[in-house]
Amino acid sequence: MKRLAVNEMSFELSQPGAFAGTLMNSTEELVTRVRQGDEEAFRLVFDRYSRPVLSFIYDMVGERGLAEDLTQETFVRAYRGLSGLREEARLSTWLFAIAKNVARESLRTRRRDGGRRVELDDESVFELTDGRPSPAGELLDKELSAVVQKALMKLDEDKRLVFTLKVFQQRSYEEIAEITGFSVGKLKTDLHRARAEMRRRIGPYLGGEQ
Amino acid sequence: MRCEDCLPLVEEYADGEVDEMTGRMMSAHLAACPECSDALDELRVEQELFARYERPVAVTPALWQRVRAAIELEELAAPPQTSVPPFARLRDMLAAALGTLAARPALASALAVALVALASGAVWLSLPGRRLETPGRLAGGSNATRPNAPSPAATGGGNQAGAGVVGDVPSADVADAPAVARKYPIEADPRREAQPTHFAAASMRTPPAGSGDIVVIAEDHLAAGEESAALAALPDDGPAGVVKAERQLDPEEKEVARHVEQAQMLLRSFKNAEADDLSYEKHLSERLLEENAALKVGAEVAGDKDTRQVLDAIEPFLLDIKNLRDQPSREEVRSIRERMKKNDIIAALQVY
Numbered sequence: 001m002k003r004l005a006v007n008e009m010s011f012e013l014s015q016p017g018a019f020a021g022t023l024m025n026s027t028e029e030l031v032t033r034v035r036q037g038d039e040e041a042f043r044l045v046f047d048r049y050s051r052p053v054l055s056f057i058y059d060m061v062g063e064r065g066l067a068e069d070l071t072q073e074t075f076v077r078a079y080r081g082l083s084g085l086r087e088e089a090r091l092s093t094w095l096f097a098i099a100k101n102v103a104r105e106s107l108r109t110r111r112r113d114g115g116r117r118v119e120l121d122d123e124s125v126f127e128l129t130d131g132r133p134s135p136a137g138e139l140l141d142k143e144l145s146a147v148v149q150k151a152l153m154k155l156d157e158d159k160r161l162v163f164t165l166k167v168f169q170q171r172s173y174e175e176i177a178e179i180t181g182f183s184v185g186k187l188k189t190d191l192h193r194a195r196a197e198m199r200r201r202i203g204p205y206l207g208g209e210q
Numbered sequence: 211m212r213c214e215d216c217l218p219l220v221e222e223y224a225d226g227e228v229d230e231m232t233g234r235m236m237s238a239h240l241a242a243c244p245e246c247s248d249a250l251d252e253l254r255v256e257q258e259l260f261a262r263y264e265r266p267v268a269v270t271p272a273l274w275q276r277v278r279a280a281i282e283l284e285e286l287a288a289p290p291q292t293s294v295p296p297f298a299r300l301r302d303m304l305a306a307a308l309g310t311l312a313a314r315p316a317l318a319s320a321l322a323v324a325l326v327a328l329a330s331g332a333v334w335l336s337l338p339g340r341r342l343e344t345p346g347r348l349a350g351g352s353n354a355t356r357p358n359a360p361s362p363a364a365t366g367g368g369n370q371a372g373a374g375v376v377g378d379v380p381s382a383d384v385a386d387a388p389a390v391a392r393k394y395p396i397e398a399d400p401r402r403e404a405q406p407t408h409f410a411a412a413s414m415r416t417p418p419a420g421s422g423d424i425v426v427i428a429e430d431h432l433a434a435g436e437e438s439a440a441l442a443a444l445p446d447d448g449p450a451g452v453v454k455a456e457r458q459l460d461p462e463e464k465e466v467a468r469h470v471e472q473a474q475m476l477l478r479s480f481k482n483a484e485a486d487d488l489s490y491e492k493h494l495s496e497r498l499l500e501e502n503a504a505l506k507v508g509a510e511v512a513g514d515k516d517t518r519q520v521l522d523a524i525e526p527f528l529l530d531i532k533n534l535r536d537q538p539s540r541e542e543v544r545s546i547r548e549r550m551k552k553n554d555i556i557a558a559l560q561v562y
Contacts, residue, residue: 039278046277050269058267065482067267068276069475075277076284110490145264166225167260173227192221199256 028088035083046075049092052169053099059164060103062153070106074099090178096169097179100161107157151201159194162187167195211239216246224253283471286464466505466517473498473524474559477550480531485543488534495531502528520559527555 030048033041053074058067077098085094152160161180165171177184216239222228223236240247476498480491502521509517530546550556 043274043278046274050273054267054269054273055265058265063482064267065478068273069478071269071273072276072280076280079277079281080284141262141264144259144262148260148263149265167257168263173225188222195221195253195256202259 027091031082031085031088031091034079042079045078045091049095050075052092053095056096056164056169057099057103059149059152059168060100060157060160061106062149066106070099070102074102077102093171093175093178096165096171096175100179104157147202148198151198154201155194155197158182158186159190159197162190163194163198166191211235213239213243213246216240216243217249220246220249221253224250224257280471283467286467462508462512462514463517466509466520469498469501469505470520470524470559473502473528474556476531477527477556477559481547481550481556485538485540488531488538488543489536491531492534492536495528499525499528499532523553523555523558 030041030045034045050071054067054071057070057074058064061067061070074095078095081098085091152163155163158180162176162182165176165179166173171179173184173187176182176187180187182190216236219228219232219236223233223240228236240250472494476491476494479494480488483491502525506518506521506525509515509521527546527550530549534542534546
């Protein structure tokens with residue numbers, strides 16, 4: 001429990017979107033306050049976790065608008081279910097598990113309702129330029145992002161899930177197993193294959209980098 | 211350590227997932243083996259590359275506002291434990307009448323038979339000298355408490371007073387009825403949605419108290435004296451059954467709010483969706499269109515002009531999306547999106 005609590009904090013600190021001021025509040029304290037109906041505490045939970053959750057969902061579904069909607073749904077479900085959270089220190093793992101469920105439900109619905117392909121929205125990636133002159137490195141990063149996302153969307157769902165949680169969200173195998181419900185053996189295999197696929201797909205870009 | 215032992219563990223090593231002992235052995239091997247250290251370097255280069263991955267998403271204050279609004283809306287519109295919102299009933303009945311029954315003659319026949327059976331039961335119950343003998347099932351004669359045949363619980367007053375039970379509740383003594391009613395709330399039991407008795411009981415909620423009728427007494431906020439007074443106010447030859455349900459604040463408004471939220475989500479999804487695959491949005495708009503029509507009728511009946519206006523505003527968009535071809539042209543989609551933008555319909559619904 002103690003190790004997990006430390007991991008939580010280091011994870012939070014490592015997130016660019018983490019709201020530094022909220023680190024004064026322990027996760028347990030925030031959960032307790034939310035359960036008591038403290039809206040500000042839930043706002044702090046949102047500030048702390050919304051960015052990684054949004055990024056994670058976006059990586060899973062590949063559409064910006066949908067990712068926002070699903071992030072909203074994740075936090076609404078979290079608010080609703082917070083009383084059922086047994087280990088307060090595991091809040092972020094629990095949130096990611098909800099986000100995973102929400103994202104997978106959405107992907108499943110899409111498949112059932114017509115098999116919409118989850119593909120890179122090129123426009124949305126390049127909207128990042130916002131009209132300012134782009135240094136060469138910045139443009140390179142945008143191209144890289146487009147290539148990475150395209151490769152990511154071509155992974156099957158399980159592989160995309162473990163790859164995203166490990167490589168982008170820096171979660172431990174134990175946490176990934178908890179979030180996904182996969183065995184550590186399966187997630188290691190999926191992660192290894194996902195890395196190999198990603199390597200193959202972004203290989204030309206990697207070659208240029210090196 | 212040899213290469214064949216080290217290489218399979220390089221990823222776990224890079225991920226910081228090997229145990230301390232293995233880590234030390236690998237570190238020693240990697241320092242001396244160019245092949246294995248190359249594999250590790252490759253992984254690290256990849257990791258650096260992925261660290262530069264940017265997503266076109268950002269958490270905005272608007273997202274928090276949406277979360278907050280959705281929570282507030284959900285709290286307002288939380289499905290009550292023991293009540294049936296009138297608009298839900300209206301929608302169900304209309305949907306059943308207009309859609310399901312037309313598509314499923316067998317179901318229509320079954321419902322008709324059930325309704326006839328229920329009506330017969332009501333007539334039977336209204337006959338002089340009949341007493342409630344089979345508590346637990348409304349359709350089978352009801353366990354509902356009658357003022358002229360009070361159970362011990364019914365005379366106790368307050369929320370502990372004997373509550374009738376709607377629908378397929380297992381048989382129980384009348385004195386146990388309140389507990390049973392809570393255990394099998396009207397909407398919390400999905401089985402009841404498919405029960406003809408659900409519609410029948412719901413449709414009987416509104417008639418005035420009188421012989422053979424069933425009256426719903428709001429349970430939730432009735433004080434002990436109020437409930438007793440309510441029961442006392444019923445005529446001596448009063449209703450065949452008294453069915454209690456929790457009263458909720460403006461349930462029709464909550465129903466409309468839920469509908470508007472779904473419509474807003476649909477329009478948002480339509481706005482962001484790929485133009486060449488809108489099957490999900492078409493399907494959803496078809497359902498919401500039916501619901502919209504039912505809610506409009508309800509608003510009309512209630513004389514709620516504001517709600518009617520909102521529903522009128524939604525309808526053309528639902529209709530347009532529903533009527534799109536399976537493979538709509540980009541121009542058709544763009545035209546609807548432009549009208550959405552021009553009318554600022556999503557923002558308008560959000561305000562609602």
